[in-house]
Amino acid sequence: MTMSMKGIACNTFRESARNKMFYLLVFFGILFALSSKLISFLTLGDAMKVLKDTGLAAINFFCVLIAVFTGINLVYKEIEKKTIFNILSKPVSRDQFIVGKFLGLALTMLTALAAMAGIFFVFVWIRGGGVDLKIILYFLMLFLELLVIVAISLLFSSFTTPILSFIFTVSLYLIGHVMWTFNEFKAILRVPFWKYFSQGLYYLLPNLDKFNIKNEVVLGTAINPWTTLFSVLYALAYILALLALTILIFRKREFQ
């Protein structure tokens, strides 16, 4: 990694950390504390199971929120406020700019996730639970999912407005969690074209459910290491493809 890429990554992280993320984290902390109190009143069964279920869902939700909002804004703001002139007029290639931005966003997500996971473990510990390796694996898989979301939002933010980026990214996120429906469509559809089209979308769109191992964590069932390894490789390949596409688009952009 060149020093300029490192500089862009650190500055991206600094921008995120000095803006919304802090407030979101505080909000998350309070919400989580409140929901934890509620759980103890409302739950009749396994309080720990419900605590994990609610806590992991909340972490997932807030991290995705941070990933989408930070990702869609960062490149767009650079162009809109013309701060990009100060970067690209220096010996920084457009490829380095995009990779630096992505790394900065990845660092932002890692910090947010680590902070939330820390709060989560403290609550679990207060309720008498311990650190489970499966939960750590859950956070690692969530981190990969967040990286894919960040790469998607970065792609859209490199050529369109934040509102459109938001719509596209959130749509892909939602579709990415119901990818199994494309297989069902394939079975239902009779026209070969639509069958292939549905199959094409299944392979093209991000299958984010591959990173979801919440059921295995909460219910305590076994995790298949090969499926997990495949998911990791899938995430890396998908991120690389998205970054390559973003770079190709960004290389052609002019800044008036």
Added chain:
Amino acid sequence: MKALEIKGLKKSFRSNFLIKKYRILKGIDLDVEKGEIYGFLGPNGAGKTTTIKCVLGLLFPDQGEILIDGKPAAGAGARSRIGFLPENPYFYDYLTARELLFFSASLFNLPAAAVHDRIAALIHQVGLSGHEDLKLRKFSKGMIQRLGLAQALVHDPDLLILDEPFSGLDPIGRKDLRTMILTLREQGKTIFFSSHILQDMEMMVDRVGIILNGSIRRQGRLSELISRSTQYYEVVCAHISEPVLTTIQANFACRDGQYVITLASDADINQVVESIIHNDGRIVSVNPVKMTLEDIFFNEMRDNQ
């Protein structure tokens, strides 16, 4: 070798998704010598910023060649010896001045340890001592402009490109910036700056290029452009009566108790001066009245229309 050379630069923009294209640059040819201050003069919308953006790789030319230090400007590496101050610069307002300068240095692959002393010196040089740890959102426009110059100088560049550096500055800010630019020339830097403010241009530049409607209309050494353009001569005299003066030369005016005779060429100067002396008058001065840069500029504007 030239510090910057632009040959036949053309650039168009599409107004929308339709086919129609607007040609902003219609073939720019200019060259900047090493160690000089080159003034790129033109009204708003003439193509100054578009030219600069093409040099810096922010826009892609349709046609033409741009050479920096004799090498093609395409590619990030070509920008390693350039310092750039954009028009109305905007920097990350969540950073302090010091943080911005360290960030800028990192974009030139300069480690923080290597530029620590230079950044401290630059902050002092641009007059921001005492404000280095203030968030930029609290900076005034003049302070941002000074910081902009500091970030352009952070890697000790050979060529400085300043886009409208004087716009929005108060008289003190303009004077300070002029002094800084002149000092940089003394240090051997090449400075290419665009402006539509003639006064600043006239006070500083070695050479000037006048751009109008996407083409360079005049280019040359400022002293040559001006010396080639004597409009008329003035003979200022006193202690002589109007009736006597009328017999010598009819074209005169009274100004502050002195008479100013206007002569179209230098051919009649000796005869007029001798006649005044012969009639016991006193010669105060004989002045060639040259065109100012403003006159040259407006003549070009008029011809262009």
